[in-house]
Amino acid sequence: MSRKKSGGTREKLLAAAGDVFIEKGFRDATVAEICSRAEANISAVNYHFGSKEALYQEAWRHSLTESLKAYPMDGGVSETATAEERLRGQLTALIQRIADENNRDFFIAQMELVNPTGLLQEVMKTEMIPMRQKTLALVRELLGPEATEQQVHYCEISIISMCVHPMVMQRIARRTRDDKMPAIIEDITAFADHVVTFALAGINAIRSKGRKP
Numbered sequence: 001m002s003r004k005k006s007g008g009t010r011e012k013l014l015a016a017a018g019d020v021f022i023e024k025g026f027r028d029a030t031v032a033e034i035c036s037r038a039e040a041n042i043s044a045v046n047y048h049f050g051s052k053e054a055l056y057q058e059a060w061r062h063s064l065t066e067s068l069k070a071y072p073m074d075g076g077v078s079e080t081a082t083a084e085e086r087l088r089g090q091l092t093a094l095i096q097r098i099a100d101e102n103n104r105d106f107f108i109a110q111m112e113l114v115n116p117t118g119l120l121q122e123v124m125k126t127e128m129i130p131m132r133q134k135t136l137a138l139v140r141e142l143l144g145p146e147a148t149e150q151q152v153h154y155c156e157i158s159i160i161s162m163c164v165h166p167m168v169m170q171r172i173a174r175r176t177r178d179d180k181m182p183a184i185i186e187d188i189t190a191f192a193d194h195v196v197t198f199a200l201a202g203i204n205a206i207r208s209k210g211r212k213p
Helices: 002-028 031-038 043-048 052-070 083-099 105-114 121-143 149-176 188-211
Strands: none
Touching: 002 031, 002 043, 002 052, 002 105, 031 043, 031 052, 043 052, 052 083, 052 105, 052 121, 083 121, 083 149, 083 188, 121 149, 121 188, 149 188
C-alpha cells in the first residue's frame, strides 16, 4: 500500500509541477504551491526528487514521455512507408502534440526560453537531439544525395518552424482572447496536411535547383 501511495504522490507532484512551471516559470514557481496542488507535504519533493531543480527537470522529462505516448513521433506510420508518408506522420504528430492543451513539455520549454535557467539544457539534449536526428535523416533522404548539410538543416528548421509558430500563436490567442491575433486553427489534420504539402514542395524545389547544370 505504501508503495502505491508513494508512486501516486510522485505522479501528482510531476503533474502539478508541470502546470505551475508552465504558468510561472521555474524562478517564480514555489515548492509550496506545487505541493498544495498535488495535495502533498513539502517534504515529499525532497523525498522523491531531492530538490526543486531536480523536480523541474523530471517534470519536463515526464511531460515529454507522456506526450510521446499520446502522439508517437512517427505518427503511427510504418518505417517501410515512403519518405513522404513518414514526414507526414512526424509533422502531424508534432502539431497534435503542441495543439493538445494537456501537453506540458513544449510549454515548459517555452517558459525556459523566455526566462532561461540552464537547468533543462542537458536533459533536453539527451531527449531531443535523437528526435531531431530522425527528422534530419528524413529530410536528407527527401532532398537526395546531392544535398548539402546546410540545405538539410535549413529545410528542417523551416519545416519545424511551420509547425511550431502557428500553434504557439493559437495558444496565445486562446489565452488572451485577442481579436487581433491570427485566426485559430480548428482543423488540425487539415493544417498538418497543408504543412506537409508545403514542405514537400519546398524540398522538391531545393532538390530540383541542385540538379540544374
